[in-house]
Amino acid sequence: MSILSVSGLTVDYPSRGGAVRAVDGVSFTLAPGSVLGIVGESGSGKSSIGMALMGLTAASHATIGGTMTFDGTDLLSLNRSQWRNLRGDRIAMVFQDAMATLNPVLRVGDQIADVFRYHRPKMSRREIRAATLSLLERVGIRDAARRIDSFPHQLSGGMRQRVVIAAAIALKPDLLIADEPTTALDVTVQAQILELMDTLIREQNTAMVMISHDLDVVGDVCDQVVVMKDGVIVEAGSVDDVLSRPQHSYTRQLLDARPIFGAGREAQYG
Ligand SMILES: Nc1ncnc2c1ncn2[C@@H]1O[C@H](COP(=O)(O)OP(=O)(O)OP(=O)(O)O)[C@@H](O)[C@H]1O
Ligand SMILES: [Mg+2]
Numbered sequence: 587m588s589i590l591s592v593s594g595l596t597v598d599y600p601s602r603g604g605a606v607r608a609v610d611g612v613s614f615t616l617a618p619g620s621v622l623g624i625v626g627e628s629g630s631g632k633s634s635i636g637m638a639l640m641g642l643t644a645a646s647h648a649t650i651g652g653t654m655t656f657d658g659t660d661l662l663s664l665n666r667s668q669w670r671n672l673r674g675d676r677i678a679m680v681f682q683d684a685m686a687t688l689n690p691v692l693r694v695g696d697q698i699a700d701v702f703r704y705h706r707p708k709m710s711r712r713e714i715r716a717a718t719l720s721l722l723e724r725v726g727i728r729d730a731a732r733r734i735d736s737f738p739h740q741l742s743g744g745m746r747q748r749v750v751i752a753a754a755i756a757l758k759p760d761l762l763i764a765d766e767p768t769t770a771l772d773v774t775v776q777a778q779i780l781e782l783m784d785t786l787i788r789e790q791n792t793a794m795v796m797i798s799h800d801l802d803v804v805g806d807v808c809d810q811v812v813v814m815k816d817g818v819i820v821e822a823g824s825v826d827d828v829l830s831r832p833q834h835s836y837t838r839q840l841l842d843a844r845p846i847f848g849a850g851r852e853a854q855y856g
Contacts, residue, residue: 592614605649614822625811676757676761684750702757724786801841809825811823
């Protein structure tokens with residue numbers, strides 16, 4: 587059984603010279619609770635897949651083709667209000683830049699609470715406050731009772747990304763899409779955030795699509811991986827197979843392009 591099945595996905599962006607095909611026939615399936623990595627160089631179409639899975643391509647006037655089936659629902663048949671109900675509840679996303687995701691003029695607790703207010707209108711204010719506090723504690727924010735009333739700029743980059751993750755997992759989504767969730771953070775914080783995400787999704791059996799250009803990140807967190815080039819999957823398989831026995835020359839190039847100290851990531855976990 588799979589929670590997500592993507593078949594022949596295409597994403598076309600309009601441009602002056604005609605449509606640009608950013609994703610060209612991508613297929614994969616994801617079992618509940620499992621983690622798929624999408625890797626590939628800049629412009630290979632990774633984020634376009636993530637945006638399609640979140641129903642967020644309308645703003646860029648993209649045309650989506652193929653099929654995306656989430657827990658038996660054909661995602662391409664959803665209207666805007668159906669998408670709004672699904673998004674943030676059953677499918678959630680964590681982007682690279684927490685500062686761009688968070689609203690700078692709202693307290694972080696209120697931004698998490700908004701998820702409950704929107705999707706769980708029957709919850710009382712007190713219940714929402716308690717749920718928000720417990721989420722902040724779960725994502726490792728110390729002194730959560732005080733931090734709940736902080737503004738984003740009062741928190742470090744790593745703490746802000748923890749807040750974003752708290753909001754994303756608040757309703758225990760079945761699918762979490764993470765698009766370069768640690769790229770904006772320094773290396774030690776990156777390792778902590780990855781470990782946190784790994785723990786949280788495994789605790790609540792959330793499946794995850796982890797988009798990253800960093801093969802070490804993928805090796806640490808993912809079960810399966812697809813390697814993208816120019817909108818096409820050039821290689822797919824279990825992380826162990828693809829990273830230790832790459833079949834495609836492009837995958838080998840990506841592996842060879844890793845900085846030498848990248849291989850030492852294990853050490854940061856202590
Ligand atoms: N909103 C958009 N409008 C037009 N073209 C776009 C848009 N978003 C992406 N593209 C184009 O689609 C292609 C794939 O872009 P995408 O952002 O999906 O790649 P990516 O693999 O996520 O790259 P990166 O690693 O730099 O984030 C690129 O050629 C890009 O220029
Ligand atoms: Mg991207």
